[in-house]
Amino acid sequence: MKRGSIVWVNLTDTSPPEMGKTRPGIILSNIDQNGILQTVVIIPLSSLAPEI
Incomplete structure (x- = not known):
């Protein structure tokens, strides 16, 4: 896996729950x-992205 590559990541075991996909x-x-x-x-x- 090379730095800068874009990959699909399964985040189902994370917190907060809205990240869980x-x-x-x-x-x-x-x-x-x-x-x-x-x-x-x-x-x-x-x-x-939130407004700054």
Whole structure:
């Protein structure tokens, strides 16, 4: 899994409940870290953005 790739992430076991569905996410961790830690860091994306 390459940094910057967009993947589908199942967030059904998360809190708050409104996040609990399949969403697109961007991979943040790099390939070396993914292999060493057996973990991938992903930022979930949303189509709703609050006004600033």
